[in-house]
Amino acid sequence: MKKNLHKISFLIFFLLLSGQLFAQGLKGKVTDSAGSVIPGATIQVIGAKIGTSSDANGQYALKFPAAGNYRIRVSFTGYETSEAQVDIDNTVKTLDFSLRDAKQLLLDVIVVGSRSSVPRTNIQSLVPVDLITSKDVRTFAQVDVTQILNYVAPSFSSNRQTVADGTDHIDPASLRGLGPDQVLVLVNGKRRHTTALVNINGTFGRGTVGTDMNSIPVAAIERIEVLRDGAAAQYGSDAIAGVINVVLKKVTPYSFSTSFGQSDSKALGREFNDGRTFQVDFSKGWAFKSDRGFINFAGQYLQRGYTNRGGLDTRPLLYSANPTKGATETEADFQARFASLKAADDARAAANGLDRNNMRVGNSDSKNGGFFLNGQYNFSENAELYFAGGYTHKTGSAAGFFRLPTQTTQIDLTIYPNGFLPLIDTKINDLSFTGGLKGKLGSWNYDLSNTSGENNIAFNINNTVNASLPLGTSPTSFYAGKLLFRQNTTNLDLDKKYSFDSGFLTSLNTAIGGEFRIDNYQIKPGEELSYSYGQPSKGIPGRMVGSSFTAAGAQVFPGFKPVNALNKSRHNISGYLDFEAEFGSRVTLEAAGRYENYSDFGSNFSYKFAGKIKLFGDVSLRGAYATGFRAPSLHQRYFNNESTQFVAGNPTQVLTVNNDNPIVSQFGVGSLKPEISRSGSLGLAGRIAKTFTFTIDAYNIDIDDRIVFSSQYARERGAGGVLIPSGVVNQILNTVDPNAQVNSVQFFTNAIKTNTAGLDVVLTNRFLLGTSSSLLLSVAGNLNKTIVRSIQGSPKIESDPTLKAKLFDRLERSRFESSVPKNKLNITANYTVDKLSFVARTVRFGEVTFLNAVDPNLPANNLPLQLDQTFSPKWVSDFSISYAPSKALTVTVGANNIFDVYPDKLYIDPRNNEYNLSGVSGSNYSGGLDNTSNGRFLFPRAISQFGFSGRYVYGKIACTF
Known part of the structure; x- marks a missing residue:
């Protein structure tokens, strides 16, 4: 016991x-x-x-x-x-x-803009930097990066394009009024590859190659840093307007959100319930044990339906005879005959089920799914392995111009007796991976990395025909080829900060590094019938309609031919030095220089000086001066194809040739050179009373040898459309196209000098209204103006007034000077009380101006002045209400563009309205002179203001656990 x-x-x-x-x-x-x-x-x-x-x-x-x-x-x-x-x-x-909320102290730490390893906030930066947090990108209904930035960042502009081939699926973007290819995009501080697409159609950014930021899932983003200053000396080519750095999430809880919305618009006299959008995303970041690092996974799926804001087609739909007044016919008899023809055409259209609203003018149909991984493993305090990689697959369907039964050279009536709306369907794959090692070697910080990226676009043309094939034999779907761009970048960066206990200089941060980059661009041909005239491989000749040639290849997008195929690469090597010195607690100065050598056009040296003086408290005066450059992209150097484009409403076969083509040399144009810039900025930044922050920055940017996509050099015709044999353009085109199937030619060239000047203002204040409520107010604005200082062609172009006038016409000039808003103002209020949050935002998009290629001011043209049109500023307002019963769940309902605002409508010539030809003797049936393409476009597509989809309502559920 x-x-x-x-x-x-x-x-x-x-x-x-x-x-x-x-x-x-x-x-x-x-x-x-x-x-x-x-x-x-x-x-x-x-x-x-x-x-x-x-x-x-x-x-x-x-x-x-x-x-x-x-x-x-x-x-x-x-x-x-x-x-x-x-x-x-x-x-x-x-x-x-x-x-404490990261915004509460308004001390937003940034990475971009400095080589110093010491953390710095946006108001402490030597140059202006906007910071958009994960909360900002998820507050409203926009579900892709470019649309979020368009409404949040005042100096950023991007809108979805319409009826523009591949550009319908990849949004061109602008920073400080410059082109899509003049802003550098980074992910976690590493260069992001551009797309495989060069914009060649009539949209903003024509002739440029941008970065598809929408291939980065919003769910993966911790914050976005927008550096609004020339930074080529720090980061290399493309950073003329600035740098956008996307920082990926690290250690985060489980996060899930889903949203659904659609257009709910009634502003045009019709009710629209289209553009249905469904989005779901997920993210989670896991910390390794013993503070060894982390890994984060984020994924997103987005499905967006198309929208249509097209007008009614005013052309005859079922026959091609354009009524003209006979020599002995009275006006009354002509009008009676016209009315009879119109009534008959309307009756036949109705009987055949033809709708005069026969276009898709709006957002394309799109499905987008992708994921991103971001991670780091700490071997020791002095060695960290990091990596980031992602993959996105996007499919899209965009419509072209409707083909009428009367367009006999472009249609097969045995297949489409009522005409057809051709579709350009794309499959876009975007993948990237970054791996690197960083840490300390003695007293130096080091960062060795390699980044690889690829973007490829496959084109499938559906609901179409190859009209040159024998009647009834054409397929209705074609594989039209693929574009591919790859980039591999290796970087070594070293930096060390020297501190001095006494003396005039208190610290000096020294950074040195190098980069080796390889670019590769490919065009892969489509199947034979996508581009052929007839089918030569089987001995089938092309079909004729009377004495006219039928159009070769798939209607709306002829495929890439074997002669277009290419596989081109280049490499460049660069080195930089960067010094940042602090003189006491009030003065900081920076100097940077970068040398780059490219295998295809030579070398460039860029430099930058920047400084900041603390005036009092947390208020500083800052400024910078920099030179920069943008290397011509491989796309601009080598892209070539033949496409169907509608010019003044007429189908036109356009030949795009690269700088190696003999046609370009006949225009006297040589190889492309880099664009060279000089930029300066001066501003005030600071914080007052702990809650109010402000940044005010003025800037000026001069760019020489800017690369443009020339206007179309069309074949010269005389009376009755007869070709002029002695015409310079005709003689050049006949060397490659003696049958005159190609109507015009275009190419890339260094042709203009521009100046861009502007002002950015950002004001933010947080009011703490009690223990459970707060109000955040922000006002952000941008003013900018771009002017083309000079246009300079080759000696041959300069010596011929006809060639000079077509190198860079009024329309192309307006794309640079007035196609994005000259000013933008963003006012946002976010009020939180207990479990409720109310967010209201209104954005004023400034005026834009469209200039027609034909100058209506010239008396000889005798055209209405309304061919040029300025579109007035508009306020677009958003509102949302969120309820959070717990920190784990938030439910949001809201509306973007809650007041259903649209841009000004395009001017419509009265002679094009309701077929009214009264008093216009001998006019064509669709004889109006305007920019609506026979009434089918109600809003401009060549300029970029804020889109035209109207009100969008949505609901969202977000969970965090």
Whole structure:
């Protein structure tokens, strides 16, 4: 019995001891500054394999294997990380954490713009930087990056294009009024590859190659940094307007959101319920044990239906005879005959089911799915392995121009007796991977990395025909070929900060590095019938309609021919030096220089000087002067194809030739050179009374040798459309096209000098209205103006007035000077009270101007002045209400463009209205002179203001756990 009592006593003692050992712990609650709990916050014990997450009530609990002194770190996306030291003994201690909103102090740490490893906020930066957080990108209904930035960043402009081939699926973007290819995009500070697409149709950014930022899932983004200053000396080519750096998420809780919305517009006299959009995304970041690093996975799926805001086709739909007044016919008889023809045409159209609203003028149909990984593994305090990679697959369907039954050279009536609307369907794959090693070598920080990226676009043309084939034999779908662009970039960056205890110079940050980059561009041909005239491989000749040639290849997008196929590469090597010196606590100066050498056009040296002087408190005067350059892209050097484009409403076969083509040399144009820039900025930035921040920055940018896509050099015709044999363009085109199937030619050339000047203003203030409510107000504005200072062609072009006039016509000039808003103002209010949040935003998009290629001011043209049109400024307002029953769940309903605002309508010539030809003797049936393409375009597509889809209503559910 005594022996058993000893055993029982020992067991009780062991249990008590075990209880004491495992009673060593820490518990508590994680809340925000307003006292609301934060579920899913990460709690880590620094230097130990101990960690957990807060539960739905914000509670957490940690157990420790032994007593001791530990440092606890608590973090959550959108909040400042908090750390605390705690002495653990044989008890369970309580320690609560209150995390401050990252915006509350308005000290937004940025990476871009400086080579210094010391953290710096946007108001401390030497140059202007906008910072858009993950909260900003998820506040409203926009679900892709370019549309988010268009409404958040005042100097950024991007809109979806329509009836523009591949550009319908990849949005061109502008920063500070410059082109899509004059802004450099980075991901985690590493160069992002551009797309395989060069914009060749009649849209903003014509002739440029941009970066598809929409291939980066919004769910993967922690923040976006927009550097609004020339930075080629720091980052290399393309950074003339600035740099956009997308920073990926790190350690985050489980996050899931889904939204659904559609257009709900009634502003045009019709009701629209199209553009249905469904989005779902997910992200989660896991921390490795013992503070060894992290890995984050984020994915997104987006499905968007097409919208249509087209007008009614005013052309005759079922016959081609254009009524003209006979020599002996009275006006009354002519009008009666016209009315009879119109009535007959309308009746036949109705009987055949033809709708005069026969276009898709609006957003394309699109499905977009992709993911991103971002991670880091810490081998030691001095060596970290990092990586980031993503893949996105996007399919899209965009319509071209409707083909009428009367367009006999472009249609097969045995297949489409009522005409057809051809579709350009794309499959876009975008993939990238970055891997690198960074850390310390002695007193130097090092970063060695390699980034590879690829963008490829396959074109499939559907609901169409090759009209040159024998009647009834043409397929209705064609594979038209593929574009591909690859880029591989290797970087080595070293930096070291020297500190001095005394003297005039208090610190000097020195950075040195190099880069080696390889670019590859490919065009792969489509199937034979997508481009052929007839089918030569089977001895089938092309079909004729009377004495007219039928159009070769797939209607709307003839495929790439074997002669178009290419596989071109180049490489460049560069090195840079960057010095950043602090003179006491008030003065900081920076100097940077970069040398680049390209294998295809030579070398360039760029430099930059920047500085900041603290005037008082947290208010500083800052400024910069920089030179820069943009290397001509491989696309601009080598792209070539033949396409069907509609010019003044007429189908035109357009030949695009590259700089190696003999046609270009006949125009006297040589190889492309880099664009060279000189830019300066001066501004004030600071914080007053801890909650009010402001940045005011003026800028001026001069660019020489700017690359343009020439206007179309059309064949010269005389009376009755007869070709003029002696015409210079005819003689040149006849060398490659003696049958005159090609109507015009265009090419890339360094032709203009431009100046862009502007002002950016950003004001933000947060009002704390109590323990559970706050109001954030922000006002951001941009003013900018671009002018073309000079146009300079080759000696041959300059010597011929006809060639000179067509090199860069009025329409092309307006794409540079007035196709994006000259000013933009964004006013946003975010009011939070308890579990409710109200967000209101209104954006004023400034005026834009369209200039017709034909100058209506010349008396000889005798055209209405309304061919040129300025579209007035408009206010577009958004509103949303969010309810968060807990930190884990938020429900949002709202509307973008809540007042259903549209741009000004295009001017419509009265002679094109309701077929009214009264008083216009001898006019064509569709004889109006305007920019509506026979009434089918109600709004301009050659300029970029804010789109024309009208009101969009939506609902969203977001979960965090």
